[in-house]
Amino acid sequence: MTYIKKPAVRHPGLEKNALGLTLRDYEGSMSTLCAGCGHDSITAAIIRACHALSIAPHTVAKLSGIGCSSKTPTYFLGGAHGFNSAHGRMPAIATGAGAANRRLLLLGVSGDGDSLSIGLGQMAHAIRRNLRMTYILENNGVYGLTKGQFSASTDLGSKSRRGDPNVVPPIDPVLLALSIGATFVARSFSGDKDQLVPILEAALCHDGLAFVDVISPCVTFNDHEGSTKSYAYVRKHGLPVVHADFVPPADPITLEQEPGTTQIVPLHGGARVRLTKVAQDYDPRDRVRAFAFVQEHLARGEIVTGLLFLDESRPSMHEVMGTVETPLVELPYESLCPGAAALDAITEQWR
Amino acid sequence: MLPTDVSRPDYWHRVVDCQWACPAHTNVPEYIRLIGQGRYADAYLLNRESNVFPGILGRTCDRPCEPACRRGRVEEQPVAICRLKRVAADLKGEIRDRLPRGPFRKNGKRIACVGAGPASLTVANDLLPLGYEVTLFEKLSAPGGLMRSNIPAFRLPESVLDEEIGYILDMGADLRLSTPITSMRRLLEDGGFDAVFVGSGAPRGKDLDAPGRHDSPNVHVGIEWLESVAFGHTTSVGERVLVIGVGNTAMDCCRTARRLGGRDVKVMARRDRPYFKASPWELEDAEEEGVEIVVNHAPREFVVRDGRLQGMLFDRLEWSVDAQGRQRSRTIDTVFFPADDVILAIGQETAFPWIERDIGIAFDASGQPVVDRVTHQSSREGVFFGGDAAWGPLNIIWAVAHGHAAAISIDLHCRGEPLDRRPPQGMRLVSTKMGLHEWSYANDYDASRRQKMVHVDLERRFGDLRLEVEVGFDAAQTAREVARCLNCDVHTVFRASACIECDACIDICPVQCLTIVRDPGDDLQALEARLSAPRAHPDQPLYVSGPLPQTARLMVKDEDVCIHCGLCTERCPTSAWDMQKFDLLQPYAGRPACPT
Numbered sequence: 001m002t003y004i005k006k007p008a009v010r011h012p013g014l015e016k017n018a019l020g021l022t023l024r025d026y027e028g029s030m031s032t033l034c035a036g037c038g039h040d041s042i043t044a045a046i047i048r049a050c051h052a053l054s055i056a057p058h059t060v061a062k063l064s065g066i067g068c069s070s071k072t073p074t075y076f077l078g079g080a081h082g083f084n085s086a087h088g089r090m091p092a093i094a095t096g097a098g099a100a101n102r103r104l105l106l107l108g109v110s111g112d113g114d115s116l117s118i119g120l121g122q123m124a125h126a127i128r129r130n131l132r133m134t135y136i137l138e139n140n141g142v143y144g145l146t147k148g149q150f151s152a153s154t155d156l157g158s159k160s161r162r163g164d165p166n167v168v169p170p171i172d173p174v175l176l177a178l179s180i181g182a183t184f185v186a187r188s189f190s191g192d193k194d195q196l197v198p199i200l201e202a203a204l205c206h207d208g209l210a211f212v213d214v215i216s217p218c219v220t221f222n223d224h225e226g227s228t229k230s231y232a233y234v235r236k237h238g239l240p241v242v243h244a245d246f247v248p249p250a251d252p253i254t255l256e257q258e259p260g261t262t263q264i265v266p267l268h269g270g271a272r273v274r275l276t277k278v279a280q281d282y283d284p285r286d287r288v289r290a291f292a293f294v295q296e297h298l299a300r301g302e303i304v305t306g307l308l309f310l311d312e313s314r315p316s317m318h319e320v321m322g323t324v325e326t327p328l329v330e331l332p333y334e335s336l337c338p339g340a341a342a343l344d345a346i347t348e349q350w351r
Numbered sequence: 352m353l354p355t356d357v358s359r360p361d362y363w364h365r366v367v368d369c370q371w372a373c374p375a376h377t378n379v380p381e382y383i384r385l386i387g388q389g390r391y392a393d394a395y396l397l398n399r400e401s402n403v404f405p406g407i408l409g410r411t412c413d414r415p416c417e418p419a420c421r422r423g424r425v426e427e428q429p430v431a432i433c434r435l436k437r438v439a440a441d442l443k444g445e446i447r448d449r450l451p452r453g454p455f456r457k458n459g460k461r462i463a464c465v466g467a468g469p470a471s472l473t474v475a476n477d478l479l480p481l482g483y484e485v486t487l488f489e490k491l492s493a494p495g496g497l498m499r500s501n502i503p504a505f506r507l508p509e510s511v512l513d514e515e516i517g518y519i520l521d522m523g524a525d526l527r528l529s530t531p532i533t534s535m536r537r538l539l540e541d542g543g544f545d546a547v548f549v550g551s552g553a554p555r556g557k558d559l560d561a562p563g564r565h566d567s568p569n570v571h572v573g574i575e576w577l578e579s580v581a582f583g584h585t586t587s588v589g590e591r592v593l594v595i596g597v598g599n600t601a602m603d604c605c606r607t608a609r610r611l612g613g614r615d616v617k618v619m620a621r622r623d624r625p626y627f628k629a630s631p632w633e634l635e636d637a638e639e640e641g642v643e644i645v646v647n648h649a650p651r652e653f654v655v656r657d658g659r660l661q662g663m664l665f666d667r668l669e670w671s672v673d674a675q676g677r678q679r680s681r682t683i684d685t686v687f688f689p690a691d692d693v694i695l696a697i698g699q700e701t702a703f704p705w706i707e708r709d710i711g712i713a714f715d716a717s718g719q720p721v722v723d724r725v726t727h728q729s730s731r732e733g734v735f736f737g738g739d740a741a742w743g744p745l746n747i748i749w750a751v752a753h754g755h756a757a758a759i760s761i762d763l764h765c766r767g768e769p770l771d772r773r774p775p776q777g778m779r780l781v782s783t784k785m786g787l788h789e790w791s792y793a794n795d796y797d798a799s800r801r802q803k804m805v806h807v808d809l810e811r812r813f814g815d816l817r818l819e820v821e822v823g824f825d826a827a828q829t830a831r832e833v834a835r836c837l838n839c840d841v842h843t844v845f846r847a848s849a850c851i852e853c854d855a856c857i858d859i860c861p862v863q864c865l866t867i868v869r870d871p872g873d874d875l876q877a878l879e880a881r882l883s884a885p886r887a888h889p890d891q892p893l894y895v896s897g898p899l900p901q902t903a904r905l906m907v908k909d910e911d912v913c914i915h916c917g918l919c920t921e922r923c924p925t926s927a928w929d930m931q932k933f934d935l936l937q938p939y940a941g942r943p944a945c946p947t
Contacts, residue, residue, distance in 0.1 A: 002921040003788045007796030009425055011863045011884040011912055024861070036853040036924025044858035191852055219853065219924040231851045235901045 005030055018054035026051045028078040032071070036223075038190030038216030038231075039068055039138050043075045045193050046107070046136075049200035050077060053248070061097050061104045065090040065119060068145050069111030069138035069216070080107075088119020091126035094133050095317075101327035102318055105204065106133035113143050116152035116171045127182045129317040130208040134200070137173050137211070138190075140218040141229035148221030159226030172298060177211045178291045178309060184210035185290075185309040186244075189234050190217065192305075198273075199307050201246035207268035208316045215303065228301075239297060241279040242306035247272040265310055275307060284309055352870055352878065352905060354847075354897040360778035363933040365892055366910050367840045369432055372419035374752035375401040376937060379416060379432055380840040384792060386439050387833035392446050394439035399450075401937065403473050403519075403751050404498075406511040409437030410821065411502055413599075413630065413746040421837050424888070425862070425912050428801035430835045431824075438829050440511070451480035453523040458482035460765045463544040465532050468496020469747045470550035470738030472519050473754025478761065479522040481941040486544075487524055490531035492582070494520070496552050497739075498747060500578035501600065503607050504817040535706040539734070546733045546761045549720075550754070553739035555702040559595060559695050563653030567660040570653060573604045573696035580607055580816075589691020591615045593663055595650055598628035601696035605642045608694065610816045617688065618644045619665065621680075636820065640809065651685060653693065662689035699744055719743065726770040727757040735760055758940035777936035777945030782929050783841055790930055792841050794917040796861075797834035838915045840933045845906055847896040849927035852904070856919035856928055857883065862912045865919060867904050882909055 006027070014022040026047040031040050050060070057079030064070035066087035073082050081104070085093040094106050115123045115137050126135065141158065143149040150158075153173065154166040177185045184206045188196040196214065203210030215234050217223045223230045228237075249270030263275045263285065275284050283289055290309045297304045317323070328336060355362060365371050369379040378397055385394035398405035412433050420429030460483050464471035467489035475485040493499055494516050498507065520526055532538055538547060556572035564570060569589065573596070579585040592613040594605045597620040605616045618637065620627065623646045627634065638644065648665040655661065664687055668680040701719065706712055711731035713721040720729050722736045729736055737753030739745060760770050783791040805822040806812075812820055824832060857865045863884035871877040878893070879886050886893075888911045896906040920928040936944035 002918060004795040004916070004918070006859065006918065007861045007914060007916055008798065009796055009861060009914060012424070013885040013887050014863065023863075034924065035922045036851070036855045038853065040858055040922070041854040044854065191854060193854065217853070219851075223851070223924075231853060232901055235852075 002030060017051055019056060021051065021054075023047060023051045026057065026077055028073070028075040031075045033068055034218075034220045036219040037068070038140060038214075038218070039072050040075070041190040041193070042136065042138055042196070042214050042216055043072050045190075045196045045200055047076050048193070048197050049204060052197070052246075053201055053204055055105065055204070059103065059105055061094075061106050063090050063094045063097065063106060063108045065110055065114040067111040067114045068140075068218075069109055070114055072138070073107075073109055088114050088117070088122055090114065090119065091122040091131070091135075095126060095129070095131055098131055098133060098317070099321075099323055101329065102132075102323060102325055103327055106131070107204070108133055108135045110135070110137055112137065112139045112141060112151045112153040112173075116173060120152070120171070124176070124180055127177055127209055127211060128180050130181070130183055130314060130320070132206075132208055132316045132318060134203045134206070134210045135212065136200075137213045138216045139173065139213055139229070140216050140222055141170075141227070142218050142222040144218045144221050148218075155228040158228040159224070161221055161224055163226065172294075173211070173213045174294055174304075174308060175291060175298075177213075178287060178294070181314070182211050182309070183208040183311045183314045184307075186211070186307045187213045187215070187303070187305045189215045189238055189305060191231055191235065192238075195240060195243070195305065198244045198246040202244055202267060202271075202273040202307060205246075205267040205269055205271045206310075207312065208314060234303060237301055237303050238305050239279070239302045240305045241277070241282040241293070242284050242308065243276040243278055244307035245274040245276070247274055265312060267312065273307065273310070275310070278306070285311070287311070352872060352895055354905075355893070355895045357844075357894070360776045360935055362892065362894075363778060363780070363842055364935050366842060367933065367935075368419040368421050369416035369430075370840070370935065372415045373402075374415065374749045375755065376935060377401045377416075378840070378935065380836055380838050381934075382439060383430070383432070383435055383833055383836045384838070386435055386829065387793075391439045391442040392444055392449070395443040395446060396449055398436055398439060401755075402748060403476050403754070404469065404515045404747070405436050406440035406515050407498055407507060408748060409433060409435075409440050410507050410511070411498070412436075412748055415748070421839055421912065421914075422835060425837070425914060426800075431801055431804070431832050434804055434821075434824055435829065435832055438824050441823055447518070447521075450518055451522060453479070453521075455480055455482045455523065457484060458765075460484065460545045461486070461543060462546050462548065462761060463488065463538060463542055464548045464550055465538075466490075466496055466549070466551035466738075466740070467494035467526060468550055468552050468738055468750065469498060470740070470750040470754045470757070471496075471548060472516060473751045474548050474550065474737070474758045474761065475524045476519045476522070477755060477758035477940040479519070479524060481762065483765070485524050487526045488530045488532050489526065489528050491578075492529050494526055494528070496550075497574075500581050501574050501603065503577065503603050504581070505606070505610065505812065505820050506603070508817070508819050531705075533705050535712065536710050539710065545765050546735065548757055548761065549729075549734065549736045549740050550738045550750070551701075551703075551740045553699045553701045553744040555700050556695065557698040557700060559650060559697060561650055561652050563655045566653065566655040567658065569660040569692045571692065571694045573600050573694050574699055576694055577603055577607060580611070585611070587612050589613065591662075591689055591691045592617070592694065593688055593690040593692075594618045594694045594696055596620075596696035596698070597644065598696060598698070599630060599633050600699070602629050602633040602637045604694045604696050605637050606640055607816070608692070609640050609642065610813055613692075616642045618642055619648050619650065619688070620644060620646045621649045621668065622670065623647060636806075639806070640812070645688075648686070649680070654687065660690060660693065662687055663693060701740055701743060725756070725773070726760045727753060728760055728764075728770060733764055755939060759938065762940040774938035774943035775945075776938065779934040779936065780842070780844065780931040781934075783932050784929065788921050790841070790917055792838045792930075792932070793834065794838070794841075794915070794930070796837075796914055796916055797831070799831045799835055801835065802828040802832045839913075841915050841917070841930050842933050843894075843908065843913065843915070843917075843919055844929050844931045845894070845896050845908070846927050846929070847899055847906065849925045850896075850899045850906060851925055851927075852899055852901050853924060855922040855924065859918045859922045861916065861918065862914055864908050864910070864913045866907045866909075867899070868907055869904050870898065878907065882907065884909070887911055
């Protein structure tokens with residue numbers, strides 16, 4: 001944690017987006033996480049993605065639970081709405097916020113403790129409902145805030161800082177998400193922004209729940225030799241299988257690639273994502289094969305990364321539930337609360 | 352791509368823009384920090400080490416450091432380096448006991464300096480403590496050269512001049528006033544000197560060869576006129592004054608004229624503002640004093656009737672660019688400006704009528720002596736040139752730099768060593784880390800704007816020719832201005848072997864200096880295209896690391912707008928970055944910078 005604030009002075013040549021904002025306008029307050037924390041790098045990637053998409057900060061709701069990861073929404077988009085919920089309850093709050101205001105861009109940040117332990121049920125149901133939100137799981141395989149205990153995503157055999165191996169099998173968030181019907185599943189690494197930023201851009205434009213598992217080393221408790229979530233280990237064992245290029249709505253697609261290796265998938269709002277296969281036998285549109293692929297490589301100790309699965313055809317929660325397009329706050333009181341007579345009529349209907 | 356060679360002082364030195372731009376390489380950030388700590392005497396002495404005349408230069412320097420200052424690239428205005436130097440000089444108190452004090456053990460060598468201006472005085476300053484006997488021959492009745500004769504007292508008080516020249520004379524220099532050297536041959540043959548240093552300046556003002564030039568006594572050559580004012584020979588001027596030329600001498604002339612009775616003072620410029628030679632701040636001061644600057648007027652002839660100057664005719668010019676990109680002028684018409692006095696300030700040049708051409712000192716076609724750029728030696732062994740005398744008019748700080756270099760040569764010459772075996776520069780890089788996130792310098796960015804110098808009001812100014820116009824910074828202004836310095840000498844030093852590529856430094860950098868890139872081979876353009884922010888100034892260095900341990904990528908820093916806040920270092924988990932203070936160790940005569 002640093003003692004000075006990040007100076008407001010900026011590079012004179014900094015690029016401005018369609019809103020006339022620079023990268024610096026998407027920052028929040030100074031991080032209080034450990035120096036070198038992967039989470040800070042994810043924060044920087046979120047800032048880049050939101051700047052590139054010219055997202056107006058006040059249209060975003062940042063949601064989180066408890067943990068190091070859940071502290072990070074303070075460090076980006078200072079002008080956005082935010083809710084720091086109870087431990088593991090971020091998906092519930094997000095669901096409520098989304099139901100109340102469909103125009104809000106929901107950006108949930110959680111960790112392996114918040115999502116895979118105490119909040120596993122919450123996360124699973126948000127995925128199942130296909131709530132329209134970006135769900136970032138900052139996965140460091142350790143309980144950093146409570147001094148380094150194994151978490152639910154610690155790999156078998158991965159060693160604690162003291163040298164003890166983990167003996168309880170982990171939950172793989174990507175396999176879990178695929179198995180319960182997620183429509184956008186990605187895995188990336190905090191140390192690889194070239195991969196992470198376009199994935200986040202695509203996630204923010206996805207019409208449904210975009211689940212992004214980001215391996216994010218904990219420099220203090222889980223960056224040692226023997227850990228499977230250290231910078232060095234992830235760099236060595238990471239296996240990028242799909243490269244995602246985000247194509248903004250206005251940009252023409254110029255580069256024609258070999259058929260069979262590239263797929264263009266349209267996203268919500270006119271943007272597209274171009275998926276380029278890195279591994280020949282991988283298809284990000286086939287859930288069954290994707291699941292098998294990730295599992296096979298997991299067994300070999302390889303961490304499959306990229307935008308692993310994308311299905312834009314499934315309806316989001318709003319469509320399924322028929323939620324109202326207008327934010328509740330903008331509805332006239334009479335529509336929102338039609339009175340006892342209307343309630344009686346509804347009740348009567350089901351008698 | 353090969354990592355940047357940072358083993359020699361030059362790389363780090365260049366990042367300290369002010370110090371690099373200063374001909375004498377004054378350690379600006381360090382003395383500014385000392386001022387900030389109230390250590391004025393220490394700041395003064397650090398200055399004096401390299402520039403010898405901090406009080407004088409704190410008022411009159413051409414300030415090559417300020418346009419170079421990084422602050423000017425981060426916001427609009429550079430740090431007021433020059434005026435801070437004056438603060439140190441004004442508040443230092445007594446420092447005499449910290450200067451070398453004679454008598455020194457004589458080494459038996461005798462040096463003659465022609466002229467007692469800044470170059471010669473610097474030579475004396477460097478050689479006297481080594482035991483040399485230094486004799487300064489000055490044609491005027493007081494030492495200081497152009498600093499005394501050409502710079503008006505309202506910019507540079509005599510007391511400051513006397514004090515700083517006095518420090519050198521008190522080391523035991525033999526000053527011969529009113530003693531012009533009229534024959535170099537005699538000096539060399541009969542003087543019995545082991546070396547001669549020519550620091551006689553550029554004492555001849557350029558004349559304007561126009562009709563009527565010599566028909567009236569009211570047409571003056573600027574530097575001669577200023578000298579005559581400085582020594583009290585001229586005490587008045589007509590009400591209407593035209594100053595021809597728009598360099599710094601012209602500014603001194605017009606401002607002096609305003610004090611001697613000139614009411615309608617005009618500076619006549621051939622060209623438009625962007626091409627003026629005068630420093631912007633001097634132009635500003637002149638205009639504040641009611642001097643009118645008339646652009647695009649070329650002098651045509653002096654109008655003199657019955658022996659009385661009536662004024663001057665000027666061609667009104669229109670400038671355009673021709674097909675070859677050259678500036679061309681066209682005369683629109685001819686206009687008359689009435690004047691009681693005309694002062695010519697169109698440049699000055701060296702004059703060596705006293706150097707015989709058959710004594711082995713070669714001159715080139717333009718009449719300049721042939722002088723080695725490094726050693727300052729002429730074609731005759733043992734005869735050295737420096738200051739304006741060497742290559743034509745420069746400024747005081749260059750004269751000082753020349754004096755230091757020439758003193759090294761003279762010392763080598765007198766010890767019978769080859770002049771090209773010069774002691775190298777050295778450097779020191781020391782970590783400034785004091786605690787977890789504590790540094791031995793103030794790393795936070797201060798958004799204060801440049802402090803404005805307070806001037807004495809106009810009425811008082813015009814009542815006293817010698818009243819200094821600039822009041823100097825007060826304590827609050829000094830504190831704010833000091834905090835504006837970015838401490839560019841505290842460098843971000845990178846150790847590639849420790850880097851784990853967590854991106855923390857890149858993410859925190861407020862000015863997007865840092866990038867990790869895949870090795871682009873020799874393709875600099877590819878590297879530049881991948882920088883976090885566009886490379887605005889390709890003359891500013893890129894600091895490229897060796898391959899990083901995990902991915903063999905390279906850490907690249909564009910030094911351009913780094914504000915030296917140290918956040919990269921504070922956010923680095925492995926101490927791959929460190930903030931290290933750089934000291935340039937400069938060699939001086941008899942004092943090598945580091946053991947060789």
